[in-house]
Amino acid sequence: MKPLLVVLGVVAAGVLAVGLWFMGTYNSLVGLREGVNGSWAQVQNVYQRRADLVPNLVSTVSGAANFEKSTLMAVTEARASVGRVQLPAGTAPSDPAQLAAFQQAQGQLGSALSRLLVVSEQYPDLKATANFRDLQAQLEGTENRIAVERGRFNEVVQAYDTAIRRFPAVILAGMFGFTPRPYFNAVAGSEVPPKVQFDFGGAAPAKP
Numbered sequence: 078m079k080p081l082l083v084v085l086g087v088v089a090a091g092v093l094a095v096g097l098w099f100m101g102t103y104n105s106l107v108g109l110r111e112g113v114n115g116s117w118a119q120v121q122n123v124y125q126r127r128a129d130l131v132p133n134l135v136s137t138v139s140g141a142a143n144f145e146k147s148t149l150m151a152v153t154e155a156r157a158s159v160g161r162v163q164l165p166a167g168t169a170p171s172d173p174a175q176l177a178a179f180q181q182a183q184g185q186l187g188s189a190l191s192r193l194l195v196v197s198e199q200y201p202d203l204k205a206t207a208n209f210r211d212l213q214a215q216l217e218g219t220e221n222r223i224a225v226e227r228g229r230f231n232e233v234v235q236a237y238d239t240a241i242r243r244f245p246a247v248i249l250a251g252m253f254g255f256t257p258r259p260y261f262n263a264v265a266g267s268e269v270p271p272k273v274q275f276d277f278g279g280a281a282p283a284k285p
Contacts, residue, residue: 102246106255109237113258116230117169123222124159124183130219131156131190134212138193141203148189148196155186169234173259180261190216227261234258 135149159182163175170176194213203209238257241250249255 099249102249103253106237106240106246106250106253109233109240110255112233113169113230113237114167116226116233120223120226120230123219123226127186127190127216127219127223128156128159130212130216131186133208134190134193134216137206137209137212138197138203141197141200144200144203145196148193151189152186152193155182155189158182159186169230169258171256171258176259176261187220231260234260 131152135152138144139149159179162179162182164170164179165175170179194216197203197209197213240246241255241257
């Protein structure tokens with residue numbers, strides 16, 4: 078009788094150990110996945126802040142005499158293209174193509190805004206206005222926050238992707254749909270400053 082009880086005790090202890098591992102691993106993976114989603118929400122927040130600054134910036138800049146219409150159109154069109162990117166609601170994208178499309182659209186908007194600020198250097202009267210200086214400062218601060226939040230997102234994605242690929246957690250991850258999340262990648266050519274070709278329609282900008 079005692080050997081049977083010993084065997085049953087060993088089996089029960091094994092089942093309990095497996096159950097505890099199962100719960101602990103599952104909860105850990107859930108926490109990591111929610112960390113990715115939370116970080117993604119912060120990324121979207123800072124990108125949305127940049128998008129919200131665009132209308133006021135365009136409105137302020139368009140009041141400058143002879144300001145390049147092509148530059149303003151590029152910014153407006155780039156902002157519209159960001160809104161056309163389809164992403165899953167409430168969760169970080171798992172499809173690399175979706176994240177790549179989002180990153181490309183945001184990169185085009187960032188490039189258009191950079192070009193607008195470069196062109197604005199030719200308009201001292203515009204640069205002297207308090208509203209433009211405030212918007213420029215907010216935009217620069219937002220760009221810094223975007224870089225920070227993208228870096229944090231990549232860090233939590235790395236932790237999550239590593240966890241779901243490790244054995245034996247990879248077995249549990251496959252059973253419950255814990256799929257890898259893609260990273261933000263460096264944009265090719267992002268280290269090159271925007272090329273500026275002025276288009277003043279035959280009229281020169283205001284002189285200092």
